Amino acid sequence: MKIDSLCVCNLDKVLEIEKKCFSDPWTKTMFLSEISSKFAWFFTACEEDEIVGFAGIRCVLDEAEIINIAVLPEYQRRGIGQMLLDKLIAFAKEKGASFVSLEVRKSNQAARRLYLNNGFKEIGVRKGYYEKGREDAVIMRFDAEKFS
Ligand SMILES: CC(C)(COP(=O)(O)OP(=O)(O)OC[C@H]1O[C@@H](n2cnc3c(N)ncnc32)[C@H](O)[C@@H]1OP(=O)(O)O)[C@@H](O)C(=O)NCCC(=O)NCCS
Numbered sequence: 351m352k353i354d355s356l357c358v359c360n361l362d363k364v365l366e367i368e369k370k371c372f373s374d375p376w377t378k379t380m381f382l383s384e385i386s387s388k389f390a391w392f393f394t395a396c397e398e399d400e401i402v403g404f405a406g407i408r409c410v411l412d413e414a415e416i417i418n419i420a421v422l423p424e425y426q427r428r429g430i431g432q433m434l435l436d437k438l439i440a441f442a443k444e445k446g447a448s449f450v451s452l453e454v455r456k457s458n459q460a461a462r463r464l465y466l467n468n469g470f471k472e473i474g475v476r477k478g479y480y481e482k483g484r485e486d487a488v489i490m491r492f493d494a495e496k497f498s
Contacts, residue, residue: 351395351396351397351429351430351433352395352396352397353393353394353395353396353433353434353437354393354394354396355391355392355393355394356385356392356393356394356404356406358382358385360394360401361378361381361382361385363394363401364381364392364394364401364404365378365381367401367402367403367404367420367421367422368381368418368420370422370423371420371421371422371423372420373482373483374480374481374482374483376418384406384417387408389408389409389410390406390407390408390417391406391407391409391441392404392405392406392417393405393406393434393437393438393441395421395430395433395434397425397430402421402422402425402430403419403420403421403422403425403430403431403434404418404419404420404434405417405418405419405420405434405435405437405438406418407438407441407442407450409441409442409445409447412446412447412448412449413447413448413449413451414438414441414442414445414447414449414450414451415450415451415452416435416438416450416451416452419431419434419435419438419461419464421434426460431461431464432464432468435464435465435468438450439468439492439497443494443497447494448493448494449491449492449493449494450470450491450492451489451490451491451492452465452470452489452490452491453476453479453487453488453489453490454487454488454490455480455485455486455487455488456475456485456486456487456488457485462488462490465490465492466490468492469492469496470490470491470492471490471491471492471493472488472489472490473489473490473491474488474489475487475488475489476489
């Protein structure tokens with residue numbers, strides 16, 4: 351398993367993973383706009399030259415926010431999500447972040463468990479944050495003192 355920076359030439363594969371993993375997937379335009387931002391970075395997880403997962407993070411001043419982490423359903427529960435999260439946390443540390451935050455659907459037990467196991471705390475709820483499949487978002491935060 352290899353983690354690399356996302357190359358735009360692989361965006362179609364990322365879009366395929368996005369569609370398989372989310373009920374309200376980002377479009378190509380949304381990805382292109384985020385990728386072109388100087389504050390956002392995306393990474394891919396490759397197994398035998400196949401992209402099987404990706405993750406993105408925004409870093410502005412000392413604040414980092416996880417944009418997304420997704421692993422193809424048939425590759426889940428094999429430690430790939432963990433590897434991508436490790437990469438994002440290490441990257442945020444390198445960028446001098448004092449904390450890493452994110453929003454996650456309340457019903458997304460897999461992701462909430464992954465973040466809780468890695469030192470994130472649930473610090474609040476945004477009511478009805480997700481419009482499609484209306485649902486609350488849980489706000490999670492990882493503080494700099496947890497950086498290894
Ligand atoms: C969340 C996600 C990225 C996890 O990826 P993964 O490769 O399956 O995760 P890992 O195998 O590295 O698992 C790491 C830990 O996450 C937790 N976890 C992962 N899947 C889980 C599940 N289905 N149920 C409960 N806990 C789960 C566990 O604590 C697991 O550790 P363990 O295997 O030692 O119990 C993956 O489920 C996914 O792509 N989901 C769809 C997209 C998504 O919801 N992304 C998050 C948006 S905020």
